[in-house]
Amino acid sequence: MNTETPVKETKAQKAERLKREKNPWECLHEIREFAEKGIESIPAEWNTYFRWWGVYTQGDGVGAVGGVGGEGKAAPYFMLRIRIPNGFLFSHQLRTIADLCETHARGIADITVRQNIQLHWVTIESLPTILETLWRAGLNTVGACGDVVRNVTGCPVAGLDAEEICDASHLAMQAARMLGGNPEYYNLPRKYKIAIGGCRSWCHYPEINDVGVTAVQRTVQGRSETGFSVRVAGGLSTEPHLAVPLDAFVRENQLMPVIRAVTDIFRDSDVLRQSREKARLKYLFLQHGWTGSDFLREVEERIGFRLEPGVEVTPPEDVYRDHVGIHRQKQEGCTYVGAAVVRGRITPEQMRAAADLSDRYGSGELRATIMQNLLVVNVPNRNAELLAAELSAAGLRVEASPFWRGAIACTGTEFCKLAIVETKSFARWLAVQLEESLPEFDQPLKIHVTGCPNSCGQHWIADVGLEGKKVKVDGRMADAYYFFLGGALGLNQGFARKVGYRCPGADVPEALERLLRQYLARRGDGENLRRFFARHSENELRTFLAGEAVAAVARDASPGPVPNGAAG
Ligand code: HEM
Ligand code: SF4
Numbered sequence: 001m002n003t004e005t006p007v008k009e010t011k012a013q014k015a016e017r018l019k020r021e022k023n024p025w026e027c028l029h030e031i032r033e034f035a036e037k038g039i040e041s042i043p044a045e046w047n048t049y050f051r052w053w054g055v056y057t058q059g060d061g062v063g064a065v066g067g068v069g070g071e072g073k074a075a076p077y078f079m080l081r082i083r084i085p086n087g088f089l090f091s092h093q094l095r096t097i098a099d100l101c102e103t104h105a106r107g108i109a110d111i112t113v114r115q116n117i118q119l120h121w122v123t124i125e126s127l128p129t130i131l132e133t134l135w136r137a138g139l140n141t142v143g144a145c146g147d148v149v150r151n152v153t154g155c156p157v158a159g160l161d162a163e164e165i166c167d168a169s170h171l172a173m174q175a176a177r178m179l180g181g182n183p184e185y186y187n188l189p190r191k192y193k194i195a196i197g198g199c200r201s202w203c204h205y206p207e208i209n210d211v212g213v214t215a216v217q218r219t220v221q222g223r224s225e226t227g228f229s230v231r232v233a234g235g236l237s238t239e240p241h242l243a244v245p246l247d248a249f250v251r252e253n254q255l256m257p258v259i260r261a262v263t264d265i266f267r268d269s270d271v272l273r274q275s276r277e278k279a280r281l282k283y284l285f286l287q288h289g290w291t292g293s294d295f296l297r298e299v300e301e302r303i304g305f306r307l308e309p310g311v312e313v314t315p316p317e318d319v320y321r322d323h324v325g326i327h328r329q330k331q332e333g334c335t336y337v338g339a340a341v342v343r344g345r346i347t348p349e350q351m352r353a354a355a356d357l358s359d360r361y362g363s364g365e366l367r368a369t370i371m372q373n374l375l376v377v378n379v380p381n382r383n384a385e386l387l388a389a390e391l392s393a394a395g396l397r398v399e400a401s402p403f404w405r406g407a408i409a410c411t412g413t414e415f416c417k418l419a420i421v422e423t424k425s426f427a428r429w430l431a432v433q434l435e436e437s438l439p440e441f442d443q444p445l446k447i448h449v450t451g452c453p454n455s456c457g458q459h460w461i462a463d464v465g466l467e468g469k470k471v472k473v474d475g476r477m478a479d480a481y482y483f484f485l486g487g488a489l490g491l492n493q494g495f496a497r498k499v500g501y502r503c504p505g506a507d508v509p510e511a512l513e514r515l516l517r518q519y520l521a522r523r524g525d526g527e528n529l530r531r532f533f534a535r536h537s538e539n540e541l542r543t544f545l546a547g548e549a550v551a552a553v554a555r556d557a558s559p560g561p562v563p564n565g566a567a568g
Contacts, residue, residue, distance in 0.1 A: 011275075012275050015048065015276060019048075025052055025142065026183075027049065030046070030049075031050075031128065032128050034124050034127075038125070039076045039123075042124065047074075052143065052146040053142060054140075054144030054145055055079070055080055055122075055127065056079045056080075057074040057075075057078060057079075057417065058074060058077045058121070058415045058417075059074060059075065059413065059415055059416050059417035059418075060073045061075070063412070063417065063418070063419035063421070063451070063452075065420065065470065070418065071418060072417040077123060078127070079119065079122065079411075080105075080127075081112070081141060081144035081145055082119070083139075083140055083141060083142065083176075085151060085152050085154070086158065086169045086172040086176075086367075087115035087154065087367045087368040087370075088169065088365070089365070089367060091359050091364040091366065092355070093137045093139055094355040094358075095355045097109065097117055097119075097134075097139070097351060098349075098352045099348070100119065100133055100134070101351065102348040104119070104130055105122055106121040108120045108121065109345070110345055110411070111346060111368050111372045111373070113371075113408065113410075113458055114150060114193070115151060115368045115370060116368070120414075120415050142180060143180045143181055145191075146191070147187065147188045147189065148180075148188055148192065149180055149185055149188070149193075149263065150191055150193050150194075152172045152179075152180075152194045153196075154168060154172035154195065154197050155197040156203070156368065157199070157323060157327075157329075157336060158197065158199065160329040160336055161199055161329070161330060162328070163200050163201075164198050164215075165199070165215035165226060167198055168197055168213070171213070172195075172196040175256065178256060178259075179260075185267065188266055189266065189269060189273045190276065190280055191280070192210045192266055192280075192281065193210050193211075193235070194210065194212075195209040195211070195212050196213040197213065197215070198215035199215075200316055201316050201321045202489065203321045203370060204370065205370060205489055206231050206234070207242050208234045208235060208240075208242070208460075208461065208489070209231075209234050209235070209243060210262075210281045211230065211232055211259055211262050212230070212232075212234055213228050213229070213231075213250075213259075214231075216249065216311050216313055218249060218311040226252075227252065227311075228249075228255055229248075229311075229313045230246050231244060231245045231246065232295055233280075233281045233282040233284060233285050233295075234282065235280050235282045236455040236458055236460050236461070237280070237453075238453045241282035241285065241286055242493055244285060244292045244295070246307075247293070247310040248307035248308065248309065249309065249310050249311055254303070257303045258307070261302035262299060272284070315493070318488070318490065320444040322405050322406070323369055323373060323375055325338055333381050334378055335380070335383075336375050336378070337376045337379055337384055337398055338369070338373055338374070338375045339354070339392075339396035340397050340398075341373050342397075342427070342431055343372060343407045343408060343409035343424055343428055343431075347395075349394070350395055353394035354376060354391065357387055357390050357394075361379050361380075361387040362377060362378045362380075362383070363377065365377050365378055371446075401435045401439075402441055402444050403430070403438075404431045406446045406447050406463075407427045407431040407447050408427070408448045408449065408458065409427035409448070409450075410449070410450045410451050410455075410456035410457035411423065411451065411456065412449075416452075418451075419451035419452055419468065420451055420469060420470055421451050421470070421479035422451070422479060423449045423468065426479070426505055427447070430449070431447070434516075437509065437513045438516055440520070443528065445464065445516075446463045446464070448465050449481070450466065450467050451468040452467070452468055459484050461488070461489055461495070461496065463496075464484070464496075464515075465484030465485070466484070467484065467555070469556075471504055478504050478506075480503060481503065481505060482498070482502040482555050483498075483501045483542075483545060484497065484498055484499070485497055485515075485533045486530055486534055488530050492530060497538060497541075498538070499545065500539075500542050500553055500555075501541075501545045501550070501552075502553050511545045511547075514546075518544040538552070539552075
């Protein structure tokens with residue numbers, strides 16, 4: 001008789017077993033069967049496998065506190081993430097998304113911080129039809145979630161920007177084709193993010209990606225040459241890490257082999273497969289003692305040739321580029337027009353309006369940005385004002401307050417099982433409150449709202465980052481937010497500081513008004529928000545927020561464990 005007690009699998013062991021057992025990209029027929037037989041027919045392991053198809057179970061609206069172990073309950077609906085490499089969209093594609101959104105997703109879509117568009121309320125019955133409709137429009141969801149190469153992001157004004165070093169969008173597309181949906185890369189230890197850009201502003205945030213590529217120039221024998229600098233192992237989440245630059249000048253024809261080698265290193269790092277929480281590439285550096293030079297040596301070993309030493313890279317200084325407004329392109333007589341989609345939420349009517357306007361006034365091309373905005377590009381200069389007026393009339397404001405432009409939000413309790421607070425409505429409300437109370441505010445600012453410590457709303461890199469918490473107000477649990485201030489990327493890169501201040505959601509606008517009024521009153525000549533925050537201590541900043549000296553509160557006052565374990 002076998003008396004051994006079966007050992008319970010860890011979360012990581014279970015995830016690894018499921019991935020070994022099947023490649024979900026080969027199992028579309030199962031999704032079709034589920035659609036025929038209904039939601040009850042879906043076995044539990046598909047909660048994992050669905051992600052490879054960009055499908056994620058939708059929370060029941062209560063978030064993490066509605067369940068156990070930091071994960072809330074799922075509703076019988078799905079969210080579906082449509083992958084948009086480099087954010088490049090054609091009008092017919094946006095119209096297709098608008099139609100699907102209206103017919104199958106209760107009219108709710110979000111532009112995400114990785115240039116994707118996400119639908120909600122999708123039923124299993126409608127999933128095959130939605131996927132087929134997307135494919136016919138040249139769109140896909142493969143690899144939008146799961147332990148795979150996620151959407152490859154890039155500069156949304158690649159090819160248009162007069163200041164860019166080069167247009168690198170074809171390289172982002174090439175990387176997406178090389179790795180996305182490729183069976184050799186269906187089983188990575190965890191999610192893996194690539195950003196490739198050739199501009200000087202780094203609005204694709206190379207510093208917070210697993211692979212971040214920027215263009216560089218060097219002069220050889222009097223001739224200027226363009227190549228690339230590669231950073232590895234950046235990421236946010238609960239333990240943020242800035243990507244480490246490799247000391248190499250990578251020529252264009254070497255870039256794909258280098259990216260493939262980095263991805264192979266990640267895939268083959270069994271040491272990362274022991275714990276889901278420590279499975280990102282950054283943990284080779286944070287936990288396993290790797291350095292940039294170790295990494296470069298390993299890359300060179302795998303590609304089979306030596307790379308030339310890197311050149312000095314000049315990161316952009318305090319660039320704020322949300323692409324909103326009317327901007328001249330490098331093409332003579334052409335303009336791009338950027339509309340602020342406040343915290344990314346967009347309706348089918350707005351998508352259709354933007355698509356139609358891009359046909360009428362431009363070339364039928366649009367771009368989704370990492371700041372959750374939408375651009376219409378290749379517009380003859382003479383049409384720019386008309387287009388801007390019509391976009392604004394559709395609620396896609398081309399002229400907007402810094403608050404409206406700078407509000408970013410993650411999914412939050414509305415649809416996310418890990419969320420502690422609601423984020424999307426809150427972020428919009430906050431922008432409106434601040435517009436009313438501080439109409440004179442004249443500085444760009446990024447306000448990032450994130451529903452839990454996972455940082456999908458990227459609060460670590462915001463001027464003002466708000467992380468969701470729960471507090472008791474009059475004996476009842478209420479949404480509250482903990483403040484992070486002064487995050488930046490580029491030359492002054494650094495994560496936002498925890499200033500020890502937390503307040504209920506209803507009090508956030510007033511706290512921010514107090515803080516920003518202090519900035520307006522005390523700022524030095526030309527001093528921007530980042531520098532102002534940097535020269536004040538956490539105690540001073542907390543006092544500005546509270547309006548009086550208050551003791552610091554701990555960041556994690558949430559009930560229950562920090563959500564973890566799912567792949568976002
Ligand atoms: C352990 C769990 C999770 C972690 C650690 C995590 C972490 C992150 C981080 C750091 C980002 C920032 C994107 C970037 O790197 O630039 C992100 C993006 C995102 N996350 Fe999560 N996430 C998790 C789960 C979820 C869940 C459960 C949802 C919703 C149901 C979600 C929704 C999103 C969305 C919409 C984005 C935008 C990016 C995209 O389009 O790919 N995440 N996540
Ligand atoms: S940060 Fe991510 S996991 Fe947390 S609530 Fe937002 S979307 Fe959900």
